[in-house]
Amino acid sequence: MFKWMFVTLVRLLLPCLRLFVLFAFKVKVTGMENLVMTGKTVLIPNHVSLLDAVMLALILPKDAAFVVNTNIAKRFAWVLHFRAHMTVDSSNPYAVRKMLKTIQSGTPLVIFPEGRITTTGGMMKIYGGIGYLALRSQAQIVPIAIEGLEHSKLSYLRGKIKQRWFPQVNIAFGEAFQVPAADERFTRKVQKEHATEAIRNKLLHHLLESRLRPEINLFNELLLAAHKHGQSRVICEDVMSNSALTYRKLRLTSYTLAVRLGKLLQGQKRVALLLPNAAGHVVTLFSLFRLGVTPAILNYSAGRQAMLEACETAEVSTVLTSRVFIEKAGLSDFIQGARGIYSIIYLEDVKEALTLQDKFHGLLDLLLRQKGPVGAGLNEAVLFTSGSESKPKGVVLTHRNIWANIQQARLVIAFNSSDSVLGSMPMFHSFGLTAGTMLPILSGVKLVLYPNPLHYKVIPELVYDRNITILFGTSTFLGAYARTAHPYDFAHSLRYVVAGAERLKVEVRQIWQDKFGIRILEGYGTTETTPVISLNTPMHGKKGSVGKLLPGIEAIVENVEGIAAGGHLLVRGPNVMKGYLIHSRGFVPASEWYSTGDIVTLDDQGYLFIQARLQSFAKIGGEKVSLLMVEELVSKSLVEPAVCAAVHVPDRRKGERIIVYHTSKVSPHEALRELMRQEGQPAIYMPSEFRYIEKLPLLGSGKIDYVTMKQWALASDEGSKPTA
Helix, strand or coil: CHHHHHHHHHHHHHHHHHHHHHHHCCCEEECHHHCCCCCCEEEEECCCCCCHHHHHHCCCCCCCEEEEEHHHHHHCHHHHCCCCEEEECCCCCCHHHHHHHHHHCCCCEECCCCCCCCCCCCCCCCCCHHHHHHHHHCCEEEEEEEECHHHECCCCCECCECCECCCCCEEEECCCECCCCCCCCCCHHHHHHHHHHHHHHHHHHHHHHHHCCCCCCHHHHHHHHHHHHCCCCEEEEECCCCEEEEHHHHHHHHHHHHHHHHHHCCCCCEEEEECCCCHHHHHHHHHHHHHCCEEEECCCCCCHHHHHHHHHHHCCCEEEECHHHHHHHCCHHHHHHHECCEEEEEHHHHHHHCCHHHHHHHHHHHHHCCCCCCCCCCCEEEEEECCCCCCCEEEEEEHHHHHHHHHHHHHHCCCCCCCEEEECCCCCCHHHHHHHHHHHHHHCCEEEECCCCCCCCHHHHHHHHCCCCEEEECHHHHHHHHHHCCHHHHHCCCCEEEECCCCCCHHHHHHHHHHHCCCCEEEEECHHHCCEEEECCCCCCCCCCCCEECCCCEEEEECCCCCCCCEEEEEECCCCCCEEEECCCEEEECCCCEEEEEEEEECCCCEEEEEEECCCEEEECCEEEEHHHHHHHHHHHCCCCCCEEEEEEEECCCEEEEEEEECCCCCCHHHHHHHHHHHCCCHHHCCCEEEECCCCCECCCCCECHHHHHHHHHHCCCCCCCCC
């Protein structure tokens, strides 16, 4: 009797309860126009808390039935009185058939394909039953993205992220799709696996789309991250200065610095940034984002001439830097070359010049939660790459590009506020800017900054001492760390070690596995893709590959003349750059498909394998080197009418090395060394070897046959001369 009265009372109060819940959680629902349930329909939400089904039950039409595990049904039997549902025992092989009959009867089913609530913050594995249902029923499948309830008190992430009673919730319905009919060439098991993977990819893509907006300012994302993860949370720690920034302090210092810089940079679209990995660099970046000024981050390892040319390419009039950094890094020659051409602003001077009025203005902005501007040209960052040109090219990355790549990574690899990242990769590198800096700060993950990844003995000690759980590095760096580290330095706390920027060497992979018991997750990308294109993960990894394409990335593999296996990789996605800044030409928009310059193969499971690169670039110690630039320098050193061509080959120590074939009977080595000294060119452009040849081989089209020369270089012993 009491139970009946209780149920009746709740039914009467249900409209009020619905209004209260939707108001308390500030529920925002989008994409309801995609919800057409006239035929066979399956709805597949991600699963972040015990409240997911409750929230959906308040939104979805009454005829949608929920699939509920028998154990959950027993715990929440009183709730299920108010909603159509069917209980299933996941251990019973007939459970899937029961669901199939319900779908075929025309009843829309809500199925959580993960089968359980996330315990990591990322998406859990997708069970094969959903693939079977999709194939057999040929139903319309509607993906649903739930975001925010992972911060509720009823999620399984206690101690991993900040929880609250009423977090803001976003629920987005995606476009319905249908899994194609089974390919009879494969077994039923393989058919089901392919269908399940297709559903996983669709759900991941929708989750990504639900997190992206047309215009994004990373400063505004910082404000949201501070609200989500707590203003008092220490989010950034600077090892060298022994200082720490909470979200509140990072926001306040960024606001205050922006007040002062706004006066100094008035009317300027871009400013060159020359700073190390330090808290001051992070604050300066967010201050510029607050102002809508684009930072053009200079590669201080590129040499005086390359940095001056980068400033010309970006068309800046001001260089922001630090006196202490210039002195310690030995960059006074660049300052001397830049002085008189560019305005040099030292952050130490800016700090000393701050007035009480500036500080009050910054505090007022903090209290009012003032946002950064959004709009065309206001939310960008510029990184530099030598590319295929003789002068540095500026890669224009929008804040949306960076934000998209962060979200793509979050969807395939689980990390949360209990993690910590060592930020030693320089921010002038897209790997260091996106993965090593913005990703942790905007995801509530503590960032520990250290300015030099070349300190091979210091890095392992930092990982051990600061309980670092996520480490990014190139194969060269990771190999050096492994050789100097104590076995317990990395085994103590590291959960993820991610390699990128150059191919992971077999011996590096093996030493990490043998010495520390850690599997390195190799990824692949370019500066132009902000940078990650593909990544091996704990859930989906294959030895020798660079993983699967990230959600939202599409790929084309074009045939290449003379290449039997694989082809040239072109990609598109929300993380692909806006375009290039070309010296003396200005901005050149990116085409729809970005040409990576890499020869790859894609297997039937979607894993990407890098076979080789087209002849435009070499990567030495993780740094991209333009072979065209090398050829140009060598050509200046040759006696006319001699010509040259550069190719790259694998190198055990640095990843790759450059060999130059030339038709001059006099070696250009000494002349090139003197020329590079006079022009201030970095040593990385010096070839490791010069080889004389009477005549360069040509293709039928008249172009130089680089493929043949590369084969000579690979086949011959070091120093031997090929036969033309």
